[in-house]
Amino acid sequence: VVCTGNPQYDEAQRFKGFIGACVDTTEQKQLQQQKDNFLGIASHELKTPVTSIKAYAQVLEMMFRRDGDTKKADMLGKLDKQVNRLNNLIADLLDVTKIHTGKMQFNVTGFDFNQLVEEVIEDVQRTSFRHKIKKQLYFQGMVFGDTDRISQVITNLLTNAIKYSPDANEVIVCTEQKGAFVELCVQDFGIGISQDKKDKVFEQFYRVSGAKEHTFPGLGLGLYISCEIVKRLNGKIWVNSIEGKGSTFCFSLPLPR
Numbered sequence: 001v002v003c004t005g006n007p008q009y010d011e012a013q014r015f016k017g018f019i020g021a022c023v024d025t026t027e028q029k030q031l032q033q034q035k036d037n038f039l040g041i042a043s044h045e046l047k048t049p050v051t052s053i054k055a056y057a058q059v060l061e062m063m064f065r066r067d068g069d070t071k072k073a074d075m076l077g078k079l080d081k082q083v084n085r086l087n088n089l090i091a092d093l094l095d096v097t098k099i100h101t102g103k104m105q106f107n108v109t110g111f112d113f114n115q116l117v118e119e120v121i122e123d124v125q126r127t128s129f130r131h132k133i134k135k136q137l138y139f140q141g142m143v144f145g146d147t148d149r150i151s152q153v154i155t156n157l158l159t160n161a162i163k164y165s166p167d168a169n170e171v172i173v174c175t176e177q178k179g180a181f182v183e184l185c186v187q188d189f190g191i192g193i194s195q196d197k198k199d200k201v202f203e204q205f206y207r208v209s210g211a212k213e214h215t216f217p218g219l220g221l222g223l224y225i226s227c228e229i230v231k232r233l234n235g236k237i238w239v240n241s242i243e244g245k246g247s248t249f250c251f252s253l254p255l256p257r
């Protein structure tokens with residue numbers, strides 16, 4: 001049972017009583033649990049057929065390429081790309097269920113931060129043709145954390161920067177040490193976010209509404225998952241933005257002492 005309310009006072013500021021309401025949240029909690037169960041089972045069940053579609057598409061593409069049938073091979077290449085997108089959506093849904101049920105696991109090791117950043121940039125650059133990702137990597141050293149999860153956060157910030165700046169042609173990644181933390185920022189010159197929506201973008205399923213919502217594909221989960229990952233690693237994530245000019249998304253992680 002959850003209660004909210006306000007104390008009441010008379011003219012002489014003497015306490016008169018309490019006015020409020022109490023709500024039994026058992027049913028709400030059960031419903032939330034049912035939704036989480038459904039999300040978990042659905043995304044898990046979607047994974048298997050999608051993995052096998054991907055495998056067949058790749059084999060067929062290879063066969064057509066070998067036979068010199070470029071047209072068919074290219075079509076299968078496109079199919080493979082769309083399957084990758086589907087795979088990423090499913091992975092995000094799975095991550096959300098893991099967060100809700102407290103089952104997101106972290107495999108923490110010490111690693112070379114700069115090397116990881118370079119690898120992720122190379123990966124994202126490979127699939128983005130319009131934008132050049134510029135590097136200003138001033139931090140050198142070891143960081144402790146889950147490399148897959150940290151890569152996921154950097155990838156998310158980079159792909160968002162590219163997605164939400166369709167008219168720009170560069171994105172800047174900057175790393176530096178700030179006191180006991182390492183900080184990574186991704187700056188773009190895109191559509192930006194208004195002040196009142198800035199903090200909401202880290203909430204699950206939140207997408208800045210308006211015409212833009214339909215222009216850019218997405219579920220509104222990437223930043224929510226990134227925020228959870230960074231928080232679990234004792235770091236912080238935030239954004240500075242000017243609507244119409246661009247955004248800078250940053251996160252920090254504690255350095256080993």
Ligand code: ADP
Nearest residue numbers: 160161164192201207208218219220221222223
């Ligand atoms: P998605 O991109 O799938 O919608 P995210 O959780 O990654 O989900 O982002 C949530 C929302 O925050 C986006 O829908 C978009 O409105 C806004 N957003 C995220 N990154 C940027 C950016 N670099 N520039 C402008 N808006 C952004």
